[in-house]
Amino acid sequence: MxxxxxxxxxxxxxxxxxxxxxxxxxxxxxxxxxxxxxxxxxxxxxxxxxxxxxxxxxxxxxxxxxxxxxxxxxxxxxxxxxxxxxxxxxxxxxxxxxxxxxxxxxxxxxxxxxxxxxxxxxxxxxxxxxxxxxxxxxxxxxxxxxxxxxxxxxxxxxxxxxxxxxxxxxxxxxxxxxxxxxxxxxxxxxxxxxxxxxxxxxxxxxxxxxxxxxxxxxxxxxxxxxxxxxxxxxxxxxxxxxxxxxxxxxxxxxxxxxxxxxxxxSKQDRQMHLEDQTLGKVSVLAYSHKVKLIPEQKGDLIVLKIQLKVRSNLVEWDLGSGEKPDKADLETIKLLETRQIEEEIGAFINATLRKGYDPLGVGLLIRQKFPELYRAWEPNWGKNLPEIGYDLQVSCELDQDYIQ
Amino acid sequence: METKQRNISGFQLGALLFISRYFSYMTYLPQNRTTLTGPTALMSVLVAVAILTVAFQGYRIMCKRCGPDLFQAAHRVSPAFEKLVAALLGIYALLISASSMAQFDFFMSSTIYQNIRSWIFVIPLGAAVAYAAALGLESFARMAVPAAFLVLVTVLLLTGALAREVQPAYFYSPFYDGWGEIWEGAIMLVAHMAEFLPLILLFPRTGTQSPNKVFTGWLGCSMVVREWMILLVIATLGDYAALRDFPLYGAASLAEVGPFGDLDTAHIVIWVIVGFLRISVYLYCGGICLRRIFPKGKLGLFSSLLAAASVGFSLWAFAYPQLSGGVDSTKIAGGFFLGGTVLLPFIIAMLPKARQKEGAV
Structure with a gap:
């Protein structure tokens, strides 16, 4: 030995x-x-x-x-x-x-x-x-x-x-x-x-x-x-x-x-500047997010459900009144944040998936869930991809520390 | 050098066979078609386990009727038959040790050190394995236990380190490519299951009568690790795993373990240990086959000759990869597997002359 x-x-x-x-x-x-x-x-x-x-x-x-x-x-x-x-x-x-x-x-x-x-x-x-x-x-x-x-x-x-x-x-x-x-x-x-x-x-x-x-x-x-x-x-x-x-x-x-x-x-700390005429200016830090991509079949149509949950913190604000934001303000901030995220994801989908490019691996998800359908689509995947529908569900949670 | 025969435990033999099997997980080459990877392989492994369990019954029946020693049973039929059996199994052992050495060489000179001449790896390795085989079974069987433990630790480390690289989208149904592909994968896996040879030749050295425990323990452990490796490789490399050489190494180079950096170096070290033990065990098997043909010869001489032949084959395989690829084909490997380790023990068990006389040990 x-x-x-x-x-x-x-x-x-x-x-x-x-x-x-x-x-x-x-x-x-x-x-x-x-x-x-x-x-x-x-x-x-x-x-x-x-x-x-x-x-x-x-x-x-x-x-x-x-x-x-x-x-x-x-x-x-x-x-x-x-x-x-x-x-x-x-x-x-x-x-x-x-x-x-x-x-x-x-x-x-x-x-x-x-x-x-x-x-x-x-x-x-x-x-x-x-x-x-x-x-x-x-x-x-x-x-x-x-x-x-x-x-x-x-x-x-x-x-x-x-x-x-x-x-x-x-x-x-x-x-x-x-x-x-x-x-x-x-x-x-x-x-x-x-x-x-x-x-x-x-x-x-x-x-x-x-x-x-x-x-x-x-x-x-x-x-x-x-x-x-x-x-x-x-x-x-x-x-x-x-x-x-x-x-x-x-x-x-x-x-x-x-x-x-x-x-x-991936873990990210995204700082977002949000502005609204009635609200004023705020900055939020989105410190956590989780995304789920779920392909679903609705009749002849395949819909990719995108569920995104974001948690943020309010880090800076200028509401004009000089006061802390109240509950109604927080709802408006959440709405603004959701809208901006939806716009960014929409821009991504328009630049890639709608043009037949699949960097997200949507094809892999469809193969996983609907193997027969993917087999039929695979040879012409680039042309079939833009036909997919998208159901974007963004939910933003704002930490309540700053509520008045 | 081996002066007197010493027994090993069933656990040591199981560990040795596990190590030998692990070598084949590390040497996946898409062009060789010796096994599948991807989700289909998950099912193929399960089907292969069922086939192997059936295939093992030949040796199990032989153990019951004629005792565990294949050569002794063949000798009882006739000394010439014993020599014929030894020649067949000796060629099989040489084939496996030679192709393992060629795979070792290919990995080292294609992936690790691309500009180094292949003889630099195989000649020292050939000398080392010849020496190890000459020392006898006990020495490397004992080493197999810590080596198997080391392998399992590496598998765990790899799993932990690759956890954050897992892409669930890479998984899909193992039935996606159909049953035809699953069967093909299972047949390929079974055909290259060369561990039946050392199991049959070395089991008598464990001193026990029933090989069931060793077989079940080894196959169960090997296949669980295999399934886990397939899952890990699919989860991190996806379909690319089926296209790239040595996907396990590819996955290891993605893994980072704290201050140690990536795990590819650990993988190379494990590779050398596993390759060393696998080639040693087949050289030893070849040596004992030759000793049955030439009883006066020395094991050291036989293992040196077989090691030299393996080195020669490896160098030839490196120079002419197209020609040498056929040696490792499913047909040739499957032929030896079926003929030498499945049908042969079964045929011997059926021969009345081979039966052990009552009271004989």
Missing amino acids: KKLIAVLLLILNLTGCMPNAKLGDRDMVEGMAIDKSPNGTYKITLQISQPEEEEKPAQPVILQQEGRSVTEAMAESSLAQGRQMFLGNCTLLAIGEGLAGEDLRYLLNFFDTNHRVSPNMTVLLTKGEASELLWLRKEIPTLSAEHVAESAQAGRKGGWMGYSRLSDLTLDLKNQNCALLPIVTLEKPEEVSSQEEGAGEENSSQSSGSSSQDSGSSSQSSSQASEEEKVPPKLHYIGMGILQDAQVKAVGDASASKGWAWLTN
Whole structure:
């Protein structure tokens, strides 16, 4: 037995550092951006972390290479740096607008089959070049790829989008042939100021709620602005890309993206600004929600019942009278909240399901409940999906702590 | 090296068979069609259990009439018949150890270390399993108990870690693809149930007369874990599980357990332990078959020869995957299963000469 354990321990070494590379021979890739180059090849941009030294702070290295495949571009990067590119720490994958119309299967396979890549890596679509997201670190050293990934997670928790992990993307594409990805954009200072001047309430809340990280970058930007009279760009979540057959087929706006967040059972703290002429202005924090999707057959029609229960807290109010809200006010607030959530979910349904895209896996639910019907519908699922009816039942509960 | 035969307990044998079966859950490859995954597989497993219970009756009857030792019963028919039986079962054992080594190699060099030459894995493994088989049954049978415990702990950890990744929408009726698919899945599962071989060859070493307890304990435990694994993989990967290589590994890489990170490393370690024990047990079975043919030969030599043949097969399988795939086909595996472990014990039980004389032990 002892001899056998010794032999087994030797064999277990097979699970260790087989492709032996010293830490110093590796470049730790923090973030990766992929764009389409003008000559049709993949242009990858890598943000590589550098160890901090005692006297000088870490200086990020941004590396750009082109290749006919991601593998080739990665090999070129390794050759250029004289080091192996290690993707185990890569937290962000940004895909540029130029690739949006392309079949992304080839690209996603690289990440799916590479066991060093974490399935929890954040994936984002960018408006414009994805590489800009990584080059930004040259301007703002604190805005690393990891920060952008954390910002996306904060965006999800803030109710601005659904999941955006590599595993969600892969599984949704494989199981329902449709997936969603958040779209981010870098807004240059001029754009920000012009938009802020002309934008309505929704837009301004969008920019403030884009994430805690985002506001972090804004504070940094103001301090830098005073020093250099230059405001760095801001990161904004502007909507969602709808992928079908591993290709971005359509986009949904920010409102649809929020609707997506309501329809995923992930923990979120969504701050909502509600306003009414008779009520005044209030802010509520929706801290818990639970959604159930139940397909039902009503005659020849399939109806998807969407039951959403939301619990919120009143966090800020300006009712004009200066008093605390009373019971009637709370009812109005609940009504306003319900209406806004219904609008967001409606925007989501119109952008996706009504157009024949199934990121929610409605087909899977129908297969579960009405297998025979699904079997008949499956070959033409994209055309049958818009025929489904929707019964949206949103119920909002408001904590009564503030009642007068 | 094994100097004298030592008995093992029925529990140790059950654990060894459980480990061997667990290896096949870890090695699902959609292109091999050795088993199904998806909700249909849930029903296939239940049907397979029923078929296996019937199939086991051949050996059970043999135990009652001729005693548990297949070789002794065959010897009573004629020494030449004993050698023929040993040759048939020896080839079966070699086939399983060789295909297991090839699967081990494929997993390591296709999924874990994609740029490493396959001989780096199989040659050390071949040497280790040959040594383990030469040490004798007792050594690795004893190791199987903690290994089985480790496997169960990993299954529990995996379940806990994957709880938040569960997607109820991925489930659908196991009858969705019809009874034809369920039957096909059950037949594939039964045909690749190679554990009947070590069960029949090693059961006499437990020193008990009735194999029912070992069979029921092993099959029950294995199939419960199998059903659980199928559920877990469907719940987290959905239909994609049926399309991707090594779906259990895929699920493990999704799982995160606190500060330990994801469970894929634990999965690889379990994989090595399970692979090591499975190949060792089939090499040992092959070795004892060869010893029946060449009684003066040494088990160490036989296990080394069989290990070398398995390594050779694995390297060949890696170089010519299309050719080697047929070796693991349902027809070949099913033929050996049916002929060697179901019909053969039953035929021996029916032969009057094979019967144990009264009072003989």
